[in-house]
Amino acid sequence: MAAKAMDTGALIEALLRSQGLAVFARVGEGRFRAIGNFPDWLAEIGGAQAAPDGTLQLGERFPFVENFLVDAEQLWKAESVEHKNSGLWIEKGADGREVALEASALWLLGMPILLLRNPQETFQDQSRWLQTARQSRLKHDRLGREIQKKEILLHCIVHDLSQPLSAMRGCFSCLNLEAQPGAIHRLIETGLKQSRVQENMIREILAAFSDELGGQPGSPQKTSAPSDIAASASEVVRDYSAAFADKGVRIELDSRVDLSRDWKVAGDESRLRRIFANLVENSLRVSPANSTVTLGVSDEDRFVLAYVDDEGPGFPGGQAPVFSLFGKGKEQGGKAGLGLYFCRITVEGWGGTIGCEQRPAGGARFWFRIPRAEQEPKSAPAPVKSTGQGDANLKRNGLSVSPPESGGHVQQNEARRPMETTWRPLRVLLAEDTVVNQELMTIMLEKRGHSLVAVGNGREVLAALDRDHFDLVLMDQEMPELNGTETTKAIREKERGTGKHLPIVGVTGVAAMGGREVCLAAGMDACLPKPFQVDQLYETIENLVFDPGAKARATGPAPGGSAVNKTPLNYLSGNKKFVRRLVGVFLADSAKRFTEIQRAVARRDAQKLATLAHALAGSVGVFDATSVAETARKLEAMGRSGDFTGTDAAFDSFAQEYAKLRVQLRGMVSENAKSVKKTERKKPRRTRQKKRRK
């Protein structure tokens, strides 16, 4: 058998064909001559027409190749040993199927070679993978948007649910202020109880289902604990380094941030992180590879400024995003929009502000500013370096300069101005934008005896304060134009340097985030969360103006309001004759008991003291004379224990309270309405002692 001579040429050709390679040699600009036979796929895509001289103008045949030839020519001119690939392009094959092609330019053996291949399998695999990957990505993005929408929706729903609840509560409370016959009163109590039940349900819903929102608003268990904003920023940087690295973008904490300083702010950790995360994700989207995103915080006295800087396109033409709510068919929205909205309501709920701006060097800065956490007054203030007159002046005005370590902030003590010792009707400025709530608060306050002026938003508050004098401002947090915290800040700003301090009470909603911290950080003196009890309202307001005993010392008009129904006696207030009789009986019996108690104290007769004091305490229950009852019970306790230390002093206070009660009761039954101001005597008038008949 004659051995077949190895026909290398034919073998190579067959090899090229089996691999689907079409080889061309460049013979002129854009002109090529085929080496070997054409592969099958070329016929499938319509072949290639040769010029009369047998050359093929591949650039004309394939526009994609024409584009590629620009780079190919360079390579051939340079006679480079490297080869260049064109990337895939698609031609239409038989039955419209997609034929994937790729061109390569080589310089081989002194010849400029152009290869055309049909990497069909690779193309099919790639298509499959990319299809799956991209579809997953789209689904993932869509789900992310859905989740965020739902969270915000939940928050809005809860917020809206709470509004009518507060109003209902308020209505019931106001009704309760009027003396009602038993049955109606009981119905009102039931209504109030049910509103409390609903309030608890709302809180429990939030607690159970809104873990994502973090630091549940209005939750009875948690209030927003202050947290370290710099630490949160660092953690977010850590969390996102992987995602950034993938895209080739750097993320870092601004090197100028001194982590050892106190960066505690009035906002809880998980939501702070959420805000940073939102802004960081935003920046990742716009940052080109090899750029850097920087997070940082800086000190701004009572506030901290936090920022996320990127090197992306910024806002060319001033097109800055608006942090508003997503709505169907409405203006702004989208995943970024929702995220920004969440950031905004959270930050504003904390009493801060949020915004964005173009960076001078290019890129954008998203920033937010929130108040520092309320400073805890130090129990033993460190000694202050004496600076002479300045300090004394401050001290006299109730202000103290805190030690240098805390940054030299001026802290305000509890007693800002002298508390009044006698109750009097206050002139209250009420700021509330909801009509229903305005009406309810007006009723409650007027019932108490205060006078008030009502306005609907922050601006009107400032205007009213300019015009008139008020003793106190009661302000709803959520108002249009200028909200509660902003108005407060404006008021305090105006007061700076004048030494004046207008008491301000803020009212916050059930679903309000931050709540108390926000109010206090803005400069308010107290905070009342809705829905509140009428008594809480009175207490909160009056504790800012009057010292604890003031109510008892009311000379002119006495505080009205909730005291009305509380007194058991008021239940029978309609029957004046009976009330007079009852008071008479009490005055007689208690006077006797009082004397006996006095004697028991003098003789240190423990058992008698206990029994008598107990009886008297019980007796005054009818008149709701809590101070008398309390002092009597103290004496009873001493009698029971047999320990007479401090008994004389205790008896004195008891005697004082008892005397006051007598005056009050006498005033109640006497024909004249005005109370008689007698010089208080320790001992009441001695009534003729009648022997009690068995």
Added chain:
Amino acid sequence: MGAKAASRETPTKILIADDDRTTRLFLSEIMKTAGYAVTVASDGKEALKKLKKGKFDLVLLDVWMPNMNGIEVLTALRQEAAPPKVVIMTTDGTPETVLKAIREQAFRYMKKPIDPDALIDTVQQAIAAKPETLPIEVISARPTWVELLLPCDLGVAERVERFLLDLKTDLPEETRRSIGTAFHELLSNAVEWGGKLDPNRKVRISCVRTDRMVMYRIADPGPGFRFENLKHAAVSNPEEDPAAHFREREEMGLRPGGLGLLMTRQLVDELVYNEAQNEVLFVKYLDKKEDEPA
């Protein structure tokens, strides 16, 4: 208007026993205005004498009276054939008094100063309650360990709930409320479901108080329940029909509610059932830090 006595031929007779004249006067006026016939007594002995002589429907008894205190009167009354319901009143909030009141089968225990509306409510309930007071057996009556055996009756359950709530007045309002609600739900379950509202069957309740926790244990006489069988509890509702349990309950003649198991878990710190699932134990810890800063 609702304060008037129910439509009866003869007005309801009430005895008020208190050693303080002012209180006697006040309370009788309230009861009289509400339409009841009132007699007064100024000490325990006088009260008992009058009770033995006349037919009273209800007695308001002050605890601390000379000659014979309220609890002693209560005990003596139990010897009588058809004793009237007794409401104990006192400024004394000690657990011992409350427990004694339970032991001697008082209907209710009210703290002074008495709220007139609450009093009228109580009186109405007492009068409307079944004539034979179902007895509550007191197995242990220490403030730190109360153990009771009570018949499966919702009225009795409510009485016990009120008494036990009064034992815990030193706890913060929040805690009391949570405990109260949880206890109410679980006890009602035990009475309804375990005891099938049969007053001959008994539910055993323990209420233990230590420095750091309050623990309640409720054992019902039933065979136990399976969660799968709890069609009447909200916990078993299919997702699309959150009110399904209401219908079930109606069909079973049970009281509206049934949110107990779901909510109860949230209200207390720990909740466990025994194997037969006819005994439940829940704990509320007390050493939590104060929630709100002062």
Added chain:
Amino acid sequence: MLQKKICMLGATAVGKTSLVRRFVESIYSDEYHTSVGVKIDRKPVRVKEKDLVMVLWDIYGADEFQSLRMDYLNGMFGYLLVADGTRKSTINDALTIQESVAKDFAKMPFVFLLNKADLKDEWEAGADLEQNLTARGWTVMHSSAKTGEAVEEAFHTLGGKMLR
């Protein structure tokens, strides 16, 4: 015959391929087939009294899986910048692309399309965005490959710009 290369640029799944299909073949499919590689189509048009063949380069969208090769843009006379009006991120991507292109190709005419206008319910592009862009001199259109809205106008407008 005057031939001019036009590129379709934009993020993935914004509708570049669908727009070309609609313009060249008047067909549309809801199914999503991601583009791998470059597809080139020819479409003769008449713009400003002139006959022109648009050589449409449908380039795959750039994302984390594939990056755009700028050399594909060589020789183009204009491009359609496409974003998905229901996904805000694609608008940002479009802005980024436009910037990159503007660096290498000064004064390159283009038309910005907010595609998927038929999904107005899920629209995420705000009116102020458009205003800002228009103020900058951009031509912005709302298009829908599905309904055909503004597809012809988009290409013709671009054609007009290219012939200036």
